[in-house]
Amino acid sequence: MHYDVVIAGGGFAGAYCAQTLGKLLGPGAEKRVALVAQRNVLVFQPMLAEVAGASLGPAAVVHPLRLMCRQVDVLQGSIHKIDWAARSISLDGGRFTRNHALTFDHLVLALGSVSDFSRVPGLTDHGRPMKSVADAIRLRATLINRLEEANLVGDPAQRDRLLTFVVVGGGYTGVETAGQVFDLLCGSMKFYANLRGLRPRVVLVHSHASLLAEIGPELGDHALGVLRRRGIEVRLNTRVAEVTASRVGFTSGDGLDAHTVISTIGNAPHPVVLDLCRQLGLETERGRVPTDDTMRVRGQTHLWSAGDCAAVPWNDRGTIKTSPPTAQIAQRQGRQLGQNLARTLAGEPLRPFRYRYLGQLATIGEHEAVAEVMGFRFSGFFAWWMWRSIYLAKLPGALRKLRVMIDWTFDLVFPRDLSLVLPPPEDVLRSIHLGRDEVLFERGVPSRAYFYVRKGEIRLDEPGQPVRLLGPGSVIDQAHVDEQGDWTVGATATDGADVIVLRGAAFELLRKDVRLVPDTGPIP
Ligand SMILES: Cc1cc2nc3c(=O)[nH]c(=O)nc-3n(C[C@H](O)[C@H](O)[C@H](O)COP(=O)(O)OP(=O)(O)OC[C@H]3O[C@@H](n4cnc5c(N)ncnc54)[C@H](O)[C@@H]3O)c2cc1C
Numbered sequence: 001m002h003y004d005v006v007i008a009g010g011g012f013a014g015a016y017c018a019q020t021l022g023k024l025l026g027p028g029a030e031k032r033v034a035l036v037a038q039r040n041v042l043v044f045q046p047m048l049a050e051v052a053g054a055s056l057g058p059a060a061v062v063h064p065l066r067l068m069c070r071q072v073d074v075l076q077g078s079i080h081k082i083d084w085a086a087r088s089i090s091l092d093g094g095r096f097t098r099n100h101a102l103t104f105d106h107l108v109l110a111l112g113s114v115s116d117f118s119r120v121p122g123l124t125d126h127g128r129p130m131k132s133v134a135d136a137i138r139l140r141a142t143l144i145n146r147l148e149e150a151n152l153v154g155d156p157a158q159r160d161r162l163l164t165f166v167v168v169g170g171g172y173t174g175v176e177t178a179g180q181v182f183d184l185l186c187g188s189m190k191f192y193a194n195l196r197g198l199r200p201r202v203v204l205v206h207s208h209a210s211l212l213a214e215i216g217p218e219l220g221d222h223a224l225g226v227l228r229r230r231g232i233e234v235r236l237n238t239r240v241a242e243v244t245a246s247r248v249g250f251t252s253g254d255g256l257d258a259h260t261v262i263s264t265i266g267n268a269p270h271p272v273v274l275d276l277c278r279q280l281g282l283e284t285e286r287g288r289v290p291t292d293d294t295m296r297v298r299g300q301t302h303l304w305s306a307g308d309c310a311a312v313p314w315n316d317r318g319t320i321k322t323s324p325p326t327a328q329i330a331q332r333q334g335r336q337l338g339q340n341l342a343r344t345l346a347g348e349p350l351r352p353f354r355y356r357y358l359g360q361l362a363t364i365g366e367h368e369a370v371a372e373v374m375g376f377r378f379s380g381f382f383a384w385w386m387w388r389s390i391y392l393a394k395l396p397g398a399l400r401k402l403r404v405m406i407d408w409t410f411d412l413v414f415p416r417d418l419s420l421v422l423p424p425p426e427d428v429l430r431s432i433h434l435g436r437d438e439v440l441f442e443r444g445v446p447s448r449a450y451f452y453v454r455k456g457e458i459r460l461d462e463p464g465q466p467v468r469l470l471g472p473g474s475v476i477d478q479a480h481v482d483e484q485g486d487w488t489v490g491a492t493a494t495d496g497a498d499v500i501v502l503r504g505a506a507f508e509l510l511r512k513d514v515r516l517v518p519d520t521g522p523i524p
Contacts, residue, residue: 010037
């Protein structure tokens with residue numbers, strides 16, 4: 001499939017870029033535009049903490065991209081490679097469309113960032129991320145599970161560990177999450193017979209001297225005072241050194257016994273973006289793609305970027321800075337980039353990104369927020385009311401607004417919902433049956449699982465190599481995968497076979513560093 005413009009990423013930058021460009025081109029336009037996103041929804045990330053804290057349902061914070069960007073082709077799939085020389089993108093659309101290719105004339109990079117906890121030992125294994133709706137749902141379920149467990153145990157030390165919650169990172173996400181976690185726990189413990197009269201211990205750990213660097217030290221200090229007054233412990237200038245299932249250790253040598261660690265640190269550049277920059281020989285600015293003020297990537301004519309993954313120059317009240325990674329900036333850049341793309345396609349001159357900073361807001365729990373709006377700083381109930389009104393107004397779609405209004409009204413009157421609706425455990429092991437000559441996978445496609453042959457025979461074909469037959473007990477794993485993660489062989493069941501498929505999180509874990517067992521090689 002070929003498109004005049006492909007927009008990679010359906011977050012604030014990508015979705016608003018696609019919406020604007022689609023509207024400007026109009027229905028039935030000659031130019032073809034595709035929006036490619038991992039999920040077919042725009043996630044309203046600033047409200048994720050409310051989902052974790054059960055004051056909003058998950059459906060309230062997502063908006064379908066197909067409703068929002070009606071004039072463009074919305075394609076759901078995970079981009080795993082951009083080949084700049086071929087002007088093509090490979091994406092994984094799902095089980096039956098693993099290696100789908102698109103070509104383009106213009107490409108917009110709006111892939112945001114990823115989380116990388118690998119710098120702190122144990123954080124990847126035990127730290128809970130807060131980046132997606134699934135993360136927020138899982139966190140809410142974990143909080144409720146901890147209360148259920150604490151209600152069961154008699155040992156005070158074990159109960160304390162279960163009732164201690166450590167939030168790592170004192171930016172927006174950390175502060176808002178700590179407030180929401182505290183509210184959910186405090187408001188819920190009275191419903192647990194063995195926990196009445198007890199308080200949860202919520203500890204916010206931040207490596208710098210003041211919170212909320214995004215808003216500035218004055219409001220950060222104010223937020224610190226409010227959090228402490230409410231009973232949330234804040235440890236400033238503290239770095240996490242190690243995390244285990246039961247303890248968080250700090251670089252200072254001390255630590256906390258806790259079973260729950262929420263990590264809001266570790267934002268890292270998107271690997272697909274880094275790979276493309278390598279292909280172009282382009283040096284990133286702290287992992288972000290450098291652009292000019294029209295959002296065209298430096299030195300390129302057909303490559304554009306906006307949002308968290310882009311380093312866009314921004315004139316902030318006379319000072320040229322790199323635009324900060326916030327939702328409001330990503331949204332404005334997306335709109336402006338949509339206009340610039342329409343101008344480029346029409347051969348018109350481009351306009352620079354201009355944005356007048358209006359302010360920032362952050363909630364810090366029940367009826368409390370801090371705000372800086374048009375140079376005025378304030379906090380408390382009015383700031384909180386303003387936060388809710390502004391975010392309600394910003395939500396796309398009337399249905400979404402109504403849903404949020406209803407959830408918030410209920411939240412004012414009723415206790416938070418303690419029902420436990422865990423997402424089903426991931427199906428990491430599955431048995432499949434293959435018919436005669438049925439292909440298990442083709443050579444050159446990305447590996448997404450490893451296989452264990454239970455019954456029958458699998459034939460491995462590799463050009464220039466003798467055909468190999470694998471019988472029961474054989475394993476097909478990274479021995480047949482190249483550096484890009486693609487299969488170096490094709491695999492077919494000769495006469496039918498039963499195969500156990502190891503996929504999902506277990507596959508990812510093994511893929512990194514564990515070799516399974518050697519395969520049995522050719523059957524004599
Ligand atoms: C919990 C949380 C709270 C926040 N609170 C605030 C706040 O209060 N105020 C504020 O201003 N900012 C806040 N932010 C930051 C804000 O959400 C981001 O700055 C903003 O979302 C950036 O927009 P973006 O479009 O650049 O990236 P994103 O919104 O992250 O979008 C990236 C898009 O790319 C897609 N994608 C990623 N990888 C692939 C792939 N391989 N293939 C296909 N698609 C892919 C994703 O699915 C997504 O659609 C918060 C962020 C988080 C996580």
